[in-house]
Amino acid sequence: MRADARRNRAGIVAAARAAVAEGGGEVPLEQIASRAQVTARTLFRHFPTRDDLLAAVLDDYFAERVEPVLLRAAADPDPHRAMVTVLTESATAFVEHPGMLTLIDGGALTGGIATRYRRPLAEVLSRARLAGVVRADVTPDDFPCLVTMLVASARHAPGGWSRYLALLVDSLSPEAARTPLPPAGT
Template structure:
């Protein structure tokens, strides 16, 4: 009987955690990271004590939102791109789908501020991205001076442009994609200062 009760408590805890992360994602989409934990608790239909038991700090909760969104929207793109035999198309897939994911949820992109929130996610994004980019460079599909650090910057730039261009943002994505082949390079890129 105690075992059955413990199983129910664990199930309730998982449900509460999922409800909190779902509510936080919705709140972040609407209000960005300025949303209060009390607002999120109300949306999740839990009390603040329950919220704090799962997420002791706001940064812990926002990191969970990033983790959830990354697992749902970005990791599948990276897996699909890694499996694509065409290295240029693989890189285009990453740029297109990553940009689309963040255009759809600009509040999530705003959460990416480095530090603790992205410490576990960044390597999981950059490592497969580096492999995809290395494959594209070896195939001569992209310029040699493009680095894995350039890709998140390009995505951020495209998402920022989407707020200005609205539904026409794919035009600027096409412009960026056209600049990637070696024959499009008129001069080497300036070195990264770090």
């Protein structure tokens, strides 16, 4: 890709990301093109559909905010702290930018992202299980739901969601596992 094409693509993603931060993913694409100082034709050449553009925005955000958290957690020798870091920092990323969570809520945009981040998350969780600091029936697929619950609590108790994080972390301990978790999706 030529330098000007890369610059246009980056500008479009940055403009779309700012628009999502302001009001979710429903901003008109023509407005994003205008903010990026490109024509609508240029925007559509890079992103043929709205979903293509929003997936790129979400991918950019995950690469900036979530991937470093997972890498830091994977390198942390303390499995409990690593797990808490993933929950805390992932929730913080979406508390600070709730528009990004609206993109995830649809699910269609997250397929590739979920696949890319599931493995490091599974490794952090596996280490925590082996160390006996997390209940055995928690799965990597539980984490996006847990983060969403934390973000929802932040909407209802701004500044106080750390209380719910502490409750959640305590509920993940093996000592809290009085009853097995039902299968996911039931």
